[in-house]
Amino acid sequence: MRNKIVILLLSSIIFIGCSASKEPRNLYYAKLEVRQYFHDSTKYLQDVRKVINEAKKYVEKNLDPSKNNVAIFDIDETSLNNLEYIEAFDYGFTMESWEAWVDSAKAKAIEPVLEFYHFLKQKGIKIFFITGRYESIRFKDLDPTIKNLIEVGYRDFDGIFFKPRNSKMKTSEFKSSIRRKLTEEGYYIFINIGDQFSDFEGEFPGKTFKLPNPAYLTF
Numbered sequence: 001m002r003n004k005i006v007i008l009l010l011s012s013i014i015f016i017g018c019s020a021s022k023e024p025r026n027l028y029y030a031k032l033e034v035r036q037y038f039h040d041s042t043k044y045l046q047d048v049r050k051v052i053n054e055a056k057k058y059v060e061k062n063l064d065p066s067k068n069n070v071a072i073f074d075i076d077e078t079s080l081n082n083l084e085y086i087e088a089f090d091y092g093f094t095m096e097s098w099e100a101w102v103d104s105a106k107a108k109a110i111e112p113v114l115e116f117y118h119f120l121k122q123k124g125i126k127i128f129f130i131t132g133r134y135e136s137i138r139f140k141d142l143d144p145t146i147k148n149l150i151e152v153g154y155r156d157f158d159g160i161f162f163k164p165r166n167s168k169m170k171t172s173e174f175k176s177s178i179r180r181k182l183t184e185e186g187y188y189i190f191i192n193i194g195d196q197f198s199d200f201e202g203e204f205p206g207k208t209f210k211l212p213n214p215a216y217l218t219f
């Protein structure tokens with residue numbers, strides 16, 4: 001009986017403790033944690049490399065050269081790293097500042113992904129970028145996103161699709177509509193790599209590979 005009372009008392013204390021409203025994590029500490037994750041390069045890059053190693057194994061095991069294989073690459077926080085912009089604006093975002101950053105073409109390559117890009121090209125797999133970025137308004141001759149990709153080493157890709165500025169679609173809908181279009185044109189989507197779950201919506205064959213990105217979400 002005494003044991004039962006003790007258990008009852010203990011459960012009440014635990015219950016009261018759990019039901020007390022919990023303040024969300026302070027944004028200062030959340031940002032600090034994310035900053036440390038990116039800057040402790042062993043952690044972020046290790047996690048990226050883990051995904052890429054899995055992706056390479058998948059390619060080695062499952063590539064069927066008789067198919068018209070393509071790999072879909074997202075750009076931001078997949079192929080290119082925008083940490084300089086993200087931190088300059090303290091994890092905030094305005095369209096104006098973002099477009100100025102995109103126009104600067106200064107984003108760095110995410111090295112394991114760049115290696116994977118060349119690995120796929122050597123296997124004869126075609127590469128298409130699908131991005132929520134818009135084409136630049138300021139630079140018409142050579143779009144800064146294309147310039148940035150080429151300059152950091154993503155050369156000779158087979159196509160790039162920008163989200164149209166006047167589009168009412170969510171980025172996820174735009175991306176899946178392009179994958180559908182490519183499939184209708186006879187391409188086999190063998191690999192789809194991105195950092196957001198919105199990079200993978202809809203049905204397509206092949207396999208998706210999700211890279212880490214604790215800095216923001218796109219829909």
Ligand SMILES: [Mg+2]
Binds near residue numbers: 074
């Ligand atoms: Mg992205």
